[in-house]
Amino acid sequence: MTQGPIRLDIAVGYATPRKGxxxxxxxxxxxxxxxAGRIREADLAIRLVGSKEGRALxxxxxxxxxxxxxxxFPADLPEGLPPGVRMPLLGDLVICAPVVAREAREQGKSLxxxxxxxxxxxxLHLLGWDHEDSREADAMEQLEREILAGLGLDDPYALPGD
Structure with a gap:
């Protein structure tokens, strides 16, 4: 784990209506x-999109x-970063709002x-975590549970009623 102060620049963009x-x-x-505790500094972009853009990507x-x-989309792509772009670029997350809303309803979770x-x-994917095999999946899911518990949120993998 990385110790000391953390510097994050997190940009959030909405490419879909923000209501809700x-x-x-x-x-x-x-x-x-x-x-926090896993990286000292990072630039991260989060983009909320609709179904059409989510599907195209x-x-x-x-x-x-x-x-x-x-x-x-991690910034450490095999082809490298474009000229003039330097780390601490971590990468981008694209979250598809209609899919998240549907899943939350189907799974009985709060949005x-x-x-x-x-x-x-x-x-965590941007940091290199993955769930390609059951061992990796178990480790990643446990870390997600711990982070979310620290935020006061329930286990996202628990079945409704557990």
């Missing part, structure tokens, strides 16, 4: 909780023709709690 969506302050708080970058809840979870989840 969490504030930029909330997204910054959730991302900071995920990154998922199709273009992942080859999957549907909108997904969160996409993580804010689901956004918090997906922000933490996406930020």
């Amino acid at each position: 969506l969490p504030s930029a302050v909330s997204f910054r708080r959730w991302a900071t909780a995920a990154l 998922n199709r273009h970058y992942r080859g999957k023709d549907y909108a997904t809840n969160v996409l993580s 804010n709690a689901h956004y918090a979870h997906l922000t933490v989840h996406g930020a």
Whole structure:
């Protein structure tokens, strides 16, 4: 774990109507909780999008023709950063608002709690965490639980009624 003060520059952009969506302050708080103690400084962009843009990005970058809840684009891409762009650029998160709203309803979760979870989840992906196998998934999910508990939020993986 990284010790000492943390410097985060987190930009939040809304490319979809803001009504009913969490504030930029909330997204910054959730991302900071995920990154604190794990990185000293970082620039991060979070963009809230509609289904059309979410689907187009998922199709273009992942080859999957549907909108997904969160996409993580780490800055340490294999092709490197463009000339003149220097670290501490961490990357970008794209969160698809209609998908998040649908999932929250289907899973019986509060909308804010689901956004918090997906922000933490996406930020951990930017740090290199993954869930490609069960061991990685278990470790990542446990870390998400701990971060969210620190924010006063319930276990996002618990079944309703647990």
